Amino acid sequence: xxxxxxxTKPTGLLDLIPEQGIVLGAPAKDWxxxxxxxxxxxxxxxxxxxxxxxxxxxxxEQNGPYLVIAPGLALLHARPEEGARGxxxxxxxxxxxxxxGHSTNDPVxxxxxxxxxxxxxxxxxxxxxxxxxxxRDAVDRIAAATTVDDLRAVIAHLTEEN
Amino acid sequence: MNxxxxxxxxxxxxxxxxxxxxxxxxxxxxxxxxxxxSDLASGARSSGADVIVAGLDLAPTLTNVPATVIGIxxxxxxxxxxxALEEYLASKSDGED
Numbered sequence: 423x424x425x426x427x428x429x430t431k432p433t434g435l436l437d438l439i440p441e442q443g444i445v446l447g448a449p450a451k452d453w454x455x456x457x458x459x460x461x462x463x464x465x466x467x468x469x470x471x472x473x474x475x476x477x478x479x480x481x482x483e484q485n486g487p488y489l490v491i492a493p494g495l496a497l498l499h500a501r502p503e504e505g506a507r508g509x510x511x512x513x514x515x516x517x518x519x520x521x522x523g524h525s526t527n528d529p530v531x532x533x534x535x536x537x538x539x540x541x542x543x544x545x546x547x548x549x550x551x552x553x554x555x556x557x558r559d560a561v562d563r564i565a566a567a568t569t570v571d572d573l574r575a576v577i578a579h580l581t582e583e584n
Numbered sequence: 585m586n587x588x589x590x591x592x593x594x595x596x597x598x599x600x601x602x603x604x605x606x607x608x609x610x611x612x613x614x615x616x617x618x619x620x621x622s623d624l625a626s627g628a629r630s631s632g633a634d635v636i637v638a639g640l641d642l643a644p645t646l647t648n649v650p651a652t653v654i655g656i657x658x659x660x661x662x663x664x665x666x667x668a669l670e671e672y673l674a675s676k677s678d679g680e681d
Contacts, residue, residue: 485625485642485645486641486642486645487641488593488599488638488639488640488641488642489598489599490641491599491602491603491639491658491659491660492658492659492660492661493657493658495660497598497599497602499597499598501597502597524641525640525641526640526657527657527658536598538597538598541597544597545601548598548601548602548605549605551602552602552605552606552660555660556606556660556661556662
């Protein structure tokens, strides 16, 4: 993993997301389907058990759509004991914007999936999310990316602006 | 004396921790008189906090909590957080006059 960073500019958030943890333009028609796609990536990356996907869906159902943390941005996650295997982060942009039922931040155009196994092991992930998405137009620019190379360029640019 | 500020979310590990980072940055940068900690929403009632900060859509669930509850629309927007905290401090000093 360290080899990848040698001689290249750090891209922040993308260094923390595995290549197979990105889907751009995912064909999801509602928040359930979007959450299932996010959960599938976390499972595929080895960061979670399949049960974690159901737990993320329950978290939205029980605690409300508060997981839509900023305009257009959902941070989907469940609790560590609900099937997380390690700290993990994935990113999905839906083909069309998705309603979660949030009073001000709908519709969602970028969905992040997060796993953690304790209170502190994922703080670098949270900090990278925070510093990338504090830019006002971060969601617009990331939602507009159609290839992973586009996404890499956009995020590198957002990171440099900090 | 500093006000006790508690940041909460549904699970205590995702959005509340990002919100806590943002609140810490705002409080640090502007030297606001708050001691900041974070917890599950279910821990809010017994926390002894003076003020609770949560995502906007979680705030209405915090009923019967003996503290001022502030709902933040965009938890990544430091300007929104700063103005909410300043408004809270202003309302406190009005009450003392």
